Amino acid sequence: MHTKDFLLILIIVIAAAILWLGFAFLSPAENAAAVISVDSKQAIKLDLQKDGIYEIKGMLYPCTVEIKNGRIRMESSQCPDKICEHTGFISHSGQSIVCLPNRVIIELQKQEGLQLDAVLQ
């Protein structure tokens, strides 16, 4: 085997390992919690396992947040650009929905402590 070939295989293996680690880091969605903050102050923390509709008082406009099947979205907002609404559902920790005019940020964070029964289902 040529040294060149060996290097190529090594690079592919390392790239695959980095990809795998990236997915392993990004994918645990089941235990995410939504932290909603208004004007950089934490307003509420919601469990994504509990479906529901929540009214949020933004800085300028009221908005409605929906949790369904472990995902969250900005169901409706009175803001002019509607970027937050168009973001749609998010479900992975690290993802966020931002409503700039209303200063509302919905961030998904990993929940403390694994819920084993959720994994076993």
Ligand SMILES: [Zn+2]
């Ligand atoms: Zn918005």
